[in-house]
Structure formats: C-alpha cells, structure tokens
Amino acid sequence: MIKITINGQEQTWDGDPELPLLWYLRDEAGLTGTKFGCGQALCGACTVLVDKDAVRSCITSVADVAGRKITTIEGLHPTGDHPVQKAWRQVNVPQCGFCQAGQIMQAAALLMDNPKPSHDQIREAMSGNICRCGCYQRIENAVHLASTGV
Amino acid sequence: MNFIDNPGKLRGFQRSIRVEKVSRRSVLKGLGISGGFVLAAPLMSRKAFAYETGAGKMPHGVVVDPRVFVAIAPDGVVTILAHRSEMGTGVRTSLPLIVAEEMEADWSKVRVQQAHGDEAKFGNQDTDGSRSTRHYLMPMRQIGASARVMLEQAAAKRWGVPATEVKAVNHEVVHDATSRKLGFGALAADAAKEQVPSIDSLKLKDPKNFRYLTKGQISIVDLHDITTGKARYGADVRLPGMKYAVIARPPVTGGKLVSFDSAEALKISGVEKVMEVRGWPWPSKFQPLGGVAVIARNTGAAIKGRDALKIVWDDGPNGQYESVAFRKELEDASRKPGLVVRQDGDADAALKSAEKVIVGEYYIPHLAHVSMEPPAAVADVKGDKAEIWAPVQSPGGTREDTAKTLDIPEENVTVNVTLLGGGFGRKSKCDFALEAALLSKELGAPVKVQWTREDDVHHGFLHTVSAERIEAGLDKNGKVIAWRHRSVAPSIASTFAAGTVHQAPFELGMGFVDMPFEIANVTCENPEAAAHTRIGWFRSVSNIPHAFAVQSMVGELAHATGRDQKEMLLALIGSPRIVQLSSVKDLWNYGEPYDSYPIDTARLRKVVEVVAEKGEWARQLPKGHGLGIAVHRSFVSYIATVVEVAVDEKGKLTVPRVDTAIDCGTYVNPERIQSQIEGAAIMGLSLAKYGEITFKNGKVQQNNFDDFPVVRIDEAPLVTNVHIVPPGPETPPSGVGEPGVPPFAPALINAIFAATGKRIRSLPIGKQLET
Ligand code: FES
Ligand code: FES
Numbered sequence: 001m002i003k004i005t006i007n008g009q010e011q012t013w014d015g016d017p018e019l020p021l022l023w024y025l026r027d028e029a030g031l032t033g034t035k036f037g038c039g040q041a042l043c044g045a046c047t048v049l050v051d052k053d054a055v056r057s058c059i060t061s062v063a064d065v066a067g068r069k070i071t072t073i074e075g076l077h078p079t080g081d082h083p084v085q086k087a088w089r090q091v092n093v094p095q096c097g098f099c100q101a102g103q104i105m106q107a108a109a110l111l112m113d114n115p116k117p118s119h120d121q122i123r124e125a126m127s128g129n130i131c132r133c134g135c136y137q138r139i140e141n142a143v144h145l146a147s148t149g150v
Numbered sequence: 151m152n153f154i155d156n157p158g159k160l161r162g163f164q165r166s167i168r169v170e171k172v173s174r175r176s177v178l179k180g181l182g183i184s185g186g187f188v189l190a191a192p193l194m195s196r197k198a199f200a201y202e203t204g205a206g207k208m209p210h211g212v213v214v215d216p217r218v219f220v221a222i223a224p225d226g227v228v229t230i231l232a233h234r235s236e237m238g239t240g241v242r243t244s245l246p247l248i249v250a251e252e253m254e255a256d257w258s259k260v261r262v263q264q265a266h267g268d269e270a271k272f273g274n275q276d277t278d279g280s281r282s283t284r285h286y287l288m289p290m291r292q293i294g295a296s297a298r299v300m301l302e303q304a305a306a307k308r309w310g311v312p313a314t315e316v317k318a319v320n321h322e323v324v325h326d327a328t329s330r331k332l333g334f335g336a337l338a339a340d341a342a343k344e345q346v347p348s349i350d351s352l353k354l355k356d357p358k359n360f361r362y363l364t365k366g367q368i369s370i371v372d373l374h375d376i377t378t379g380k381a382r383y384g385a386d387v388r389l390p391g392m393k394y395a396v397i398a399r400p401p402v403t404g405g406k407l408v409s410f411d412s413a414e415a416l417k418i419s420g421v422e423k424v425m426e427v428r429g430w431p432w433p434s435k436f437q438p439l440g441g442v443a444v445i446a447r448n449t450g451a452a453i454k455g456r457d458a459l460k461i462v463w464d465d466g467p468n469g470q471y472e473s474v475a476f477r478k479e480l481e482d483a484s485r486k487p488g489l490v491v492r493q494d495g496d497a498d499a500a501l502k503s504a505e506k507v508i509v510g511e512y513y514i515p516h517l518a519h520v521s522m523e524p525p526a527a528v529a530d531v532k533g534d535k536a537e538i539w540a541p542v543q544s545p546g547g548t549r550e551d552t553a554k555t556l557d558i559p560e561e562n563v564t565v566n567v568t569l570l571g572g573g574f575g576r577k578s579k580c581d582f583a584l585e586a587a588l589l590s591k592e593l594g595a596p597v598k599v600q601w602t603r604e605d606d607v608h609h610g611f612l613h614t615v616s617a618e619r620i621e622a623g624l625d626k627n628g629k630v631i632a633w634r635h636r637s638v639a640p641s642i643a644s645t646f647a648a649g650t651v652h653q654a655p656f657e658l659g660m661g662f663v664d665m666p667f668e669i670a671n672v673t674c675e676n677p678e679a680a681a682h683t684r685i686g687w688f689r690s691v692s693n694i695p696h697a698f699a700v701q702s703m704v705g706e707l708a709h710a711t712g713r714d715q716k717e718m719l720l721a722l723i724g725s726p727r728i729v730q731l732s733s734v735k736d737l738w739n740y741g742e743p744y745d746s747y748p749i750d751t752a753r754l755r756k757v758v759e760v761v762a763e764k765g766e767w768a769r770q771l772p773k774g775h776g777l778g779i780a781v782h783r784s785f786v787s788y789i790a791t792v793v794e795v796a797v798d799e800k801g802k803l804t805v806p807r808v809d810t811a812i813d814c815g816t817y818v819n820p821e822r823i824q825s826q827i828e829g830a831a832i833m834g835l836s837l838a839k840y841g842e843i844t845f846k847n848g849k850v851q852q853n854n855f856d857d858f859p860v861v862r863i864d865e866a867p868l869v870t871n872v873h874i875v876p877p878g879p880e881t882p883p884s885g886v887g888e889p890g891v892p893p894f895a896p897a898l899i900n901a902i903f904a905a906t907g908k909r910i911r912s913l914p915i916g917k918q919l920e921t
Pocket of ligand 2: 096131132134544
C-alpha cells in the first residue's frame with residue numbers, strides 16, 4: 001500500500017507500484033488535467049510538482065513518490081489565480097491548450113526556483129515542454145509577465 | 151469536376167450525399183434548453199449572401215436557422231451553439247461571437263455550447279480546409295440579425311410603438327423617445343412568437359458599429375478551463391465502468407494479424423482481457439487497421455500489457471516500402487514527362503530556345519501530424535445504440551462511419567465533440583473512434599482507446615512525400631520565358647481507392663497548377679506515384695511541397711540573374727490582374743467559386759510589399775545572417791513571409807525574426823489570426839529543420855519526439871511579427887488556419903542561401919548545414 005498526497009489530500013494505492021504516476025492521476029484518481037503527450041519524458045505535457053520540483057509524471061512511478069506531496073494543475077491555486085495562470089490568460093497563450101497544464105506547472109516550478117528569470121533562462125527552463133501549436137512566443141512573454149507581477 | 155475534387159466530398163466517398171427532410175421536431179430539439187425559447191427560422195436564400203462561397207456545396211450545406219443555433223433563457227442568458235470543432239484556431243469562440251455581435255448580445259451573458267455531430271441539423275461540420283470563418287461569417291451574421299429583429303419586434307409590440315422606433319443595444323431593446331428598456335430575457339417569450347424575418351429583409355450591422363468583430367479583444371471561451379486543467383479533451387472523458395484499451399496494430403499498412411499469444415500480458419496487474427480488433431483491407435479509408443487490444447483498469451496497465459504481447463503479423467503488399475528507394479523512384483519519374491495538367495504556350499520549345507535554363511530538384515518527405523494530444527476516444531455501445539466522445543474534426547462523418555461500422559442506424563449514434571488537443575488534419579479521420587466503438591460493442595461496456603505517441607507516429611495518415619522538379623528558361627535579358635514543373639507524390643485519394651497514381655484536382659490546385667506567375671510558357675506535369683502507406687491531409691496539405699519548390703526556384707532565379715529576391719518575386723508575379731487558368735481542367739479553387747475568390751495578383755503583390763516594408767527587407771544584418779522571402783496563396787488567402795536566419799560556423803541555425811503579412815479578406819478575430827500565424831511559423835520551422843518520416847521494410851522508423859523532433863521554445867524565432875492586411879470593403883473572408891505554413895520553409899531556405907550561399911533543396915535541413 002503506497003500513500004501519496006495529491007493536492008493536499010492523502011490517497012492510497014495498492015495496485016502495481018510501478019504504475020506511472022500519470023496514469024494513476026488520470027485514470028485512478030480522475031485528475032485529467034495532467035496530460036499524456038509522449039510517455040517518455042520528451043514533451044512535458046504530464047508535468048506535475050513533486051514537493052517543489054517539476055517532474056514528468058509519465059516516467060515517475062507511484063512508488064517513486066510514496067510519502068511525497070504532489071501538486072497537479074487542479075491544485076496549483078484554489079481559484080485558478082496563480083500568477084502564472086493569470087499571466088497565461090492575460091497574454092492569451094493557449095491555442096488548443098493541450099500542452100498548457102504542463103507548461104504552467106513547469107513555469108510555476110521555475111518561478112519558485114528563480115523568481116526573476118531572464119528571457120534566456122525562461123527559454124532554457126521551458127525547453128522540455130513541447131507546444132505543437134507553437135505558442136512559444138506567448139509562453140515566454142507570459143512567464144516573464146508572471147515574474148514581474150500580473 | 152469529379153467526385154474527389156473537394157476534400158469535403160472526399161470524406162463522403164462512402165457516404166452518398168442525401169437530401170434529408172429536416173423534421174421540425176428534430177430542429178426544435180436543437181438546444182434543449184428548458185424554460186427558454188428557441189427562435190424560429192428564416193429560410194435560407196442564396197441571394198441574401200453578399201458574396202458566394204462554396205459552403206452550399208459541402209456535404210449537407212449550410213443551415214441558416216436561429217432555432218438551431220440560438221436560445222435565450224428568461225434570465226437573459228443567451229446560448230449559442232458552436233458546430234465546428236475547436237482544435238486551437240479559436241473557432242468555438244469566433245463563430246458564436248459573430249452571432250452575438252449581430253444580435254447585440256452582451257458577450258459576458260453568452261454561453262457557448264458544443265454541437266454534437268448532426269449535419270442534417272447543423273449543416274456541414276467538417277472543421278478542415280480553413281473554411282469555418284470563410285463559410286460561416288455571413289450565415290452567422292444572418293442568424294444573429296434574425297434574432298435581433300425578433301427581439302425588437304416583441305419590444306415594439308409591448309410598448310405599442312412602431313418597430314422602427316426601437317433598437318437592440320447591448321442585451322436590451324430600447325425606445326429612446328420614452329427612455330424605456332427591456333432586457334433580452336424579459337423579451338424572450340414574446341420574441342419567440344414573432345414573425346421570422348426573411349433573410350432578404352435583414353439589415354446587417356454597419357461594421358463601423360462592431361463591438362467585438364475585428365477588435366481582437368475577446369479571449370477564447372475555454373481560456374480559464376485550459377489554464378486550470380478543467381478543459382476536457384478526448385482522453386479526459388470518464389464514464390462509470392469504463393475500460394481502458396490500447397491496441398497493437400499491424401506495423402505495416404495493409405498488414406494483417408496472423409496469431410497472438412496473450413499469456414504474459416494477462417499476468418500484468420490491472421490487465422483484464424486481450425482481444426482481436428477487426429481491421430479493414432487496404433486501402434482502408436478511415437476504418438481501423440485492426441490488431442490486438444489490451445483491456446485494463448487503467449491506461450498504464452494496458453500499455454504494459456501490450457508490451458508483453460507476442461504477435462505474428464503478415465506484412466502484406468506494403469512490406470517492401472523503403473524510403474531511400476522510393477525517393478529515387480519519385481525523382482526518376484520527375485525527370486520524365488508525365489500527365490500534363492496545365493499547358494500555357496509551349497514550354498518545351500521555349501526551354502529549348504532559352505538562353506539559360508535553371509533546374510531545381512526538390513524533395514519533401516512524409517510528415518506526421520503529432521498533434522499534442524494523441525488520438526483517443528471513448529465509446530459506449532449498448533444494443534443498437536452508440537454514443538461516442540471524441541476529439542474529431544468531422545463529427546458528422548464520425549457519426550456516419552460509426553453507424554456503418556456497427557451496422558446500426560445513423561440516428562442511433564450520438565457523437566459528442568470534445569476539445570481537440572491539436573488536429574492539423576489527423577483528426578479528420580475517425581479511425582480511433584471506430585476502434586473504441588468496436589471494442590465497446592464486444593465488451594458491453596464503455597471503452598476508452600488511447601493511442602500512444604508511438605502509435606500516432608507509426609499508424610498515422612501521413613503527409614505525402616514529393617519530388618518536385620522545376621525547369622525555368624531565361625531569355626538573354628534574364629526574363630523568365632518558360633516554366634516546366636513536375637510534381638510527383640502519392641495522392642490522398644489512394645487512401646480511398648486502390649490503384650490511384652495521380653494527384654487529385656484538390657492536390658494539384660494547391661500551389662501547383664494555380665502557380666500565378668506571369669510567364670508565357672508554362673507546363674505542369676504530374677507523373678505517376680503509388681502509395682504504400684496511408685496518406686492524409688496535413689495542415690496546408692500539398693501546398694507544402696508545391697510552395698517549397700516554386701518559392702525556392704524564385705530564390706534560385708534571383709541568384710542566377712543577380713537580382714534581389716523580392717524584386718525577382720514581384721517581377722515573376724507580374725502585373726496586377728486576375729489570373730486565368732483556362733488550360734487547367736477541373737481547377738480546384740479550395741471549393742470556392744472563382745468569381746468570388748479569383749487569383750488576384752494585386753493582392754499577392756500587396757502582401758509581398760507589406761511584408762517587405764514591415765519586415766524591413768534589405769535591412770543591414772550582422773555577418774552570418776540572411777533574409778529570405780516567400781509568398782503563397784492558399785485556402786484563398788494571400789501570405790508572404792520574411793525570415794531572418796543566423797547560421798554559425800558550425801552550421802547551427804537560429805531564427806532571430808519572422809515577419810508575415812496575411813490578407814485573409816474580411817476577418818473576425820485578429821488576435822487569433824496572429825496566434826495561428828505565430829504557430830504556423832513554428833510548424834514551418836519544425837518541418838524545415840526536422841520533419842521526416844521514413845520507412846524500412848514497410849515500417850515507420852521513427853517513434854516519438856526524440857527521433858521525430860519538433861521545434862522547442864529554445865529554438866523558436868525570437869520574434870514573430872504578424873501584419874494583417876486590411877481587407878477591401880467587399881472582400882470575402884478566406885482561410886487562416888493553414889495558409890501560414892507553406893511560405894515559411896522556402897523563406898527560411900532562401901534566407902539560409904543569403905546567409906551561407908548554400909542552397910537546400912531537400913527537406914528536412916537536418917545536418918546539411920553542419921560543417
Ligand atoms: S507525457 Fe510525460 S513528458 Fe511527455
Ligand atoms: S496549445 Fe496546442 S500544443 Fe500547446
């Protein structure tokens with residue numbers, strides 16, 4: 001039996017401990033905000049916070065995060081008003097939106113680590129997150145905006 | 151015209167296009183909002199359209215019917231139906247916004263509801279071909295205007311004043327003389343009893359009074375949900391008792407299952423069942439490829455179970471498909487005469503007499519869509535009824551194909567359209583929804599089929615692969631007097647009809663036979679090419695190879711004659727005129743009447759001039775930098791792009807700046823046009839730098855984003871500027887979603903030549919610049 005805390009709620013899992021956290025979140029816990037894009041840590045769509053780190057949930061097993069605190073997009077802010085979320089809306093970042101939960105979680109982790117990143121640092125930190133629609137210019141601007149106050 | 155001259159109709163290959171009587175009951179079912187009223191319909195009249203589009207010729211045509219699209223609740227909330235699929239273009243916002251504008255609704259009191267797949271009721275729902283705004287701007291305005299008039303009539307009656315004295319303003323009807331006002335909600339019930347105005351009697355708003363249209367200040371309706379994880383895509387649908395499935399499909403298109411051993415798979419924790427999925431023979435249209443499904447309690451278990459399967463396949467007729475050999479076949483074909491599809495003057499003779507002939511041979515490989523959301527769908531089949539939840543661009547087609555696949559009546563199938571995590575043409579094909587339907591039927595439970603990224607790369611409907619060869623003859627003054635272009639590529643029609651070896655009119659018409667240059671002697675030839683995998687529409691389709699070849703050749707000609715690229719381009723476009731393509735049989739003009747949407751070289755010139763001016767063409771650049779330009783008309787829009795590239799000593803390229811000018815006629819939401827064009831630059835850069843799917847022994851050799859990379863943020867252009875050319879007063883709307891893609895790669899390649907002197911003729915660039 002594995003215990004994990006997701007968005008402040010303790011949960012238990014007694015199935016396959018190797019199950020990728022992504023599928024636990026989406027299919028078992030019903031938190032579908034975290035997306036599947038590649039399954040190989042190549043696209044960032046599945047990014048969640050484990051304690052304060054951005055982690056690719058598609059290659060992280062449930063056992064790997066036993067006893068840890070997981071934050072998904074659903075739990076980032078109670079009313080969805082985290083500075084990154086607000087900045088995203090102000091800049092009208094999304095096109096299809098499918099990559100955006102992962103982008104937002106990655107950006108939130110970046111700002112916890114480095115509250116005033118330069119444009120180069122933003123591009124570097126966000127380079128693990130693919131946006132096939134190509135919203136990159138706006139993503140960069142939105143992270144910058146979130147870091148300077150929305 | 152033949153039956154595959156229109157991709158919308160091509161979808162209907164299997165569907166006979168029925169003329170259906172729309173029963174009043176089914177119409178009134180429309181929105182099903184209780185307590186509200188549903189407006190009554192004016193009849194559609196062709197005359198009422200200020201310009202003609204091809205909308206009426208699409209399967210099931212256009213429905214101009216406010217009873218279907220608009221409902222007003224007593225509390226004043228206006229619900230507007232979105233009948234097109236949202237895949238990132240903003241259409242789910244833009245079309246309802248048009249209705250709201252004309253009816254004077256306050257957007258903050260408008261709710262958008264997604265229509266399910268029912269083309270008899272809603273008209274054509276295929277979200278493809280960059281058609282939605284083009285076909286629906288006017289019908290949506292008429293729907294909104296009808297609603298407004300009925301609300302005004304109801305208020306006038308209530309007050310006992312002539313209808314001419316009242317007007318709808320921002321969700322109320324007002325009578326200025328007496329300062330009386332009534333909200334839309336209070337008028338809803340009375341308005342429902344009003345006579346429906348005829349379309350011909352409608353007075354549309356003067357565009358200068360628009361509050362929303364052309365302003366670009368309204369965000370997409372799903373913005374908050376997207377940023378909070380609430381937005382629901384295909385894979386996010388969850389039903390009680392739902393099973394999770396992944397499928398092992400034949401690795402070679404047209405292959406078949408011989409046998410499988412599920413013993414190990416069934417030992418995996420969470421795996422419940424392993425079963426065969428029916429496949430259809432090649433060419434399989436949009437039907438499933440078949441294979442072996444693993445059913446589990448979650449997707450992770452299903453994937454793990456699939457990895458443990460042992461399967462024997464029969465590779466079938468395409469087991470020899472091999473990209474290196476196929477390329478040679480295409481290139482050989484491009485060096486010999488082929489089917490003549492355009493002939494103006496005598497290019498053969500002119501090439502012989504030319505002072506100089508420049509030859510360009512270009513190669514553009516297969517591409518995979520890799521929309522961020524891999525295909526996924528949920529189906530719940532009970533007896534002879536089926537309900538589908540899927541991210542499909544073609545809900546109407548999905549409904550028909552589900553009915554046929556399950557052999558049940560179409561009215562027993564409900565297709566719920568979720569958001570699409572990108573589409574790019576992949577999700578015009580509903581094979582993944584049909585797989586879910588087949589499995590649900592057999593299991594007697596709701597099933598979600600999830601494609602992995604590897605499945606998506608291996609079993610897609612790929613962009614074709616092309617060899618393009620252009621010979622341009624110059625006279626002694628450097629004027630181009632002859633142009634012979636051969637385009638060799640398997641056709642999308644091959645996915646529907648065995649033995650297809652020529653491009654269909656809708657592919658030839660994408661930047662090949664419609665080449666707009668003012669050259670006296672032009673020949674276009676289409677030598678034969680057979681397909682060995684499923685070919686499908688990929689954002690901007692055959693415009694990609696055709697524009698790449700034509701616009702690269704412009705750069706080559708500029709170099710050969712010592713001219714500036716932009717000057718060369720303008721010289722080739724020639725005088726402002728309407729291009730007449732009388733030698734082209736079955737000219738495909740994106741399904742639009744040529745009278746409303748001719749090839750107008752004045753507009754082509756204009757976007758070149760605008761992009762050159764705004765993009766500071768001929769500006770001074772640092773060493774190692776270069777500028778390239780390209781222009782292309784597609785989806786009846788005109789787009790020109792200037793790319794600045796920097797190539798370092800090692801051959802690493804970066805893109806400091808992109809400028810694109812677009813003339814898409816009358817438009818709705820400039821902010822979303824901008825985002826589409828920004829995205830098109832990224833997609834163009836991705837395909838130019840990396841895009842290549844190859845085959846060996848009939849199997850796709852790439853798997854995921856590691857070996858089929860796309861551009862990431864750290865290599866994105868530093869700045870992308872979008873310049874929207876203001877439309878003329880009567881210019882009809884044209885496409886936005888796709889036309890940004892084609893000019894990007896040739897502009898980039900022309901820029902690389904300017905920076906390095908190296909001419910790239912084969913995509914992707916890959917390691918070609920490395921030193
Ligand atoms: S799904 Fe995890 S990184 Fe792509
Ligand atoms: S918004 Fe579509 S993938 Fe990023």
